[in-house]
Structure formats: structure tokens, C-alpha cells
Amino acid sequence: TPGNPDQPVNVTVPTPLPVYGNPIIRDKYTADPAALVVGNTVYLYTGHDNPPPGKEWYFMKQWLCYSSQDMVHWTEHPSPLNVQAFAWAKADAWASQVIARDGKYYWYAAVEHGSIGGKAIGVAVSDSPTGPFKDARGSALVTNDMTTATKISWDDIDPTAYIDEKGQAYLYWGNTVCYWAKLKPNMTELDGPIHPITTLPRFTEAPWLHKRKDWYYLSYATEFPEKIAYAMSRSLEGPWEYKGILNEVAGNSNTNHQSIIEFNKQWYFIYHNGTVNTHGSSFHRSVCIDRLYYNKNGTLKRVQMTTE
Numbered sequence: 001t002p003g004n005p006d007q008p009v010n011v012t013v014p015t016p017l018p019v020y021g022n023p024i025i026r027d028k029y030t031a032d033p034a035a036l037v038v039g040n041t042v043y044l045y046t047g048h049d050n051p052p053p054g055k056e057w058y059f060m061k062q063w064l065c066y067s068s069q070d071m072v073h074w075t076e077h078p079s080p081l082n083v084q085a086f087a088w089a090k091a092d093a094w095a096s097q098v099i100a101r102d103g104k105y106y107w108y109a110a111v112e113h114g115s116i117g118g119k120a121i122g123v124a125v126s127d128s129p130t131g132p133f134k135d136a137r138g139s140a141l142v143t144n145d146m147t148t149a150t151k152i153s154w155d156d157i158d159p160t161a162y163i164d165e166k167g168q169a170y171l172y173w174g175n176t177v178c179y180w181a182k183l184k185p186n187m188t189e190l191d192g193p194i195h196p197i198t199t200l201p202r203f204t205e206a207p208w209l210h211k212r213k214d215w216y217y218l219s220y221a222t223e224f225p226e227k228i229a230y231a232m233s234r235s236l237e238g239p240w241e242y243k244g245i246l247n248e249v250a251g252n253s254n255t256n257h258q259s260i261i262e263f264n265k266q267w268y269f270i271y272h273n274g275t276v277n278t279h280g281s282s283f284h285r286s287v288c289i290d291r292l293y294y295n296k297n298g299t300l301k302r303v304q305m306t307t308e
């Protein structure tokens with residue numbers, strides 16, 4: 001219909017997407033991001049993909065730490081934690097997360113257990129978000145013989161922790177099955193049983209917890225190549241209601257692993273892809289940042305991935 005030139009016309013001008021220069025780190029391969037907001041600073045902890053030439057696997061020996069006050073300019077700090085810090089572990093600095101409690105920083109990390117075998121979760125502690133971190137227990141917090149919902153030896157990976165308003169801390173983790181347990185206030189011991197969650201469709205790995213208003217969100221990687229899906233609940237103990245896909249497969253990477261934070265009143269979706277990988281494999285990943293937006297009913301809009 002021809003427009004009436006006397007009538008005002010509503011034109012929706014698309015807002016350009018903010019661009020973070022993805023991937024944000026170019027001199028190292030970084031994966032499995034976990035961000036932590038401390039005051040006016042975001043600390044970003046990542047794994048370090050560094051396979052020997054010709055080896056195709058997640059060869060990772062240390063974790064890396066970056067900080068930023070604007071999500072654009074990142075400062076690298078000396079690596080605050082590596083596999084050797086856990087004397088009982090033998091390999092694999094896989095996905096991790098750092099959270100703060102009472103002036104201390106607790107780093108939950110997946111590694112390969114030296115004697116029990118299979119993946120295990122350790123916890124390290126520091127007085128500073130940039131370390132130095134040391135093993136907080138001298139033994140694993142979660143081992144393969146504590147979780148029996150699958151027969152696989154790598155189901156105890158990808159820890160994520162959250163502390164609710166009442167001060168109750170929770171640890172979620174898993175591969176193939178998502179597990180959760182309460183943590184004692186000391187943050188270094190489980191408090192009660194380990195629960196498998198059976199209501200998350202096609203859960204692969206990489207759980208992450210966040211909260212906005214009265215909703216908890218449990219996002220996770222699904223299928224291969226991985227997308228990020230999510231569920232919502234009023235309680236960290238569930239039940240979780242599946243809500244759909246949040247992020248599509250991230251370029252040139254079989255895995256996808258997210259961290260979601262609010263910083264300066266904006267929500268961020270931090271993940272990895274393989275777009276600067278010149279090795280033709282999924283084992284040279286790079287961390288990226290994009291914005292996360294909510295619908296009025298609290299559900300999440302799909303992430304629009306950007307590149308530089």
C-alpha cells in the first residue's frame with residue numbers, strides 16, 4: 001500500500017551489534033571460559049589449548065587468567081593454576097570456574113585423577129582473583145567412583161558453582177549426565193548426596209548457573225557439534241524446565257562452552273569457537289564475547305555471534 005506522505009512512518013532502524021573483536025585473545029588458544037565479576041573488574045579464566053604437533057586432543061596443562069574493566073581491553077596475568085598444583089592429578093587442565101566467598105576465591109577445576117582414574121574435580125583457593133592458588137584439600141572433591149549415573153570415566157568434568165541468597169553454595173558438573181550437590185560453607189567439601197538431573201534434554205556437558213530477577217538459569221552444551229541449550233527454575237534444586245537453544249554451533253569447533261555474567265548492567269555470553277584455528281581441528285579454540293538479551297517473560301533470546 002502506498003504510504004500517505006502526511007502520516008508519520010515507523011521505521012525500525014536496526015541497532016548495530018556491539019563488537020568485541022572476537023576472538024578476543026589471539027596469541028594463545030583459549031577455551032572453556034569462566035568469568036567472575038569483582039567490583040569494576042571482570043576476571044576471565046580459561047583453559048589453554050596447546051596440543052603437541054600432530055596430536056589431536058584436548059591437551060591442556062594450565063589455566064589462564066585475564067582481566068578487563070570494559071570487556072574490550074584484556075590484560076593477561078601470569079597463569080595462576082596448573083595441573084601440578086593438584087598433586088593427586090596426573091593431566092588435563094579442563095574446564096573450571098572461580099567464585100568468591102568471604103574474601104577468598106575458590107577455583108573448581110576438572111583434571112584426570114592419578115590413582116583412581118577418570119576425571120575428577122579439585123578445588124584451589126587464593127586470597128586474590130589472580131592467585132597464587134593452592135590446592136584447598138590435598139585430594140579431589142569429586143571422583144569417578146562417587147558418581148554412578150553413567151559408566152563413563154569422564155562424567156566428572158565442567159564444574160560450576162553458585163551461592164544463593166541464603167548463602168547455600170551449590171556445585172553442578174557433568175558429562176552425559178548433569179550432577180549437583182550442595183557445598184559446605186567452607187566451599188571445599190560436599191554437603192549431602194550427589195543428585196543426577198534427568199530432565200535436561202540431550203545434556204552433553206558445560207553446565208553454567210546464573211540468576212536474573214527470580215529465575216535461575218542452567219545453560220549447558222548439547223549434542224555434537226555442541227550448541228548451548230538452557231533451562232529455567234525458581235530454585236537451584238530444580239525442577240528445571242527446558243527452554244530451548246541459546247547459542248548455535250560456534251564456528252569450526254566441536255565443543256561450545258559458555259559463561260554468562262552481568263557486568264555494568266549488561267549481560268554477556270562468553271564462549272569459544274575455532275575461527276582462528278589454522279590446524280584444522282577442534283583442539284585449538286578461542287574465547288569470544290557477545291551480548292545476551294532477555295525476553296519480557298524472562299526467557300533468553302538466541303545469541304547473535306559476532307566476529308571482528
Ligand code: FUB
Nearest residue numbers: 058094095157206255257
Ligand atoms: O576443554 C576440554 C573439554 O572440552 C571441556 O571440559 C568441555 O566442556 C569441552 O569444552
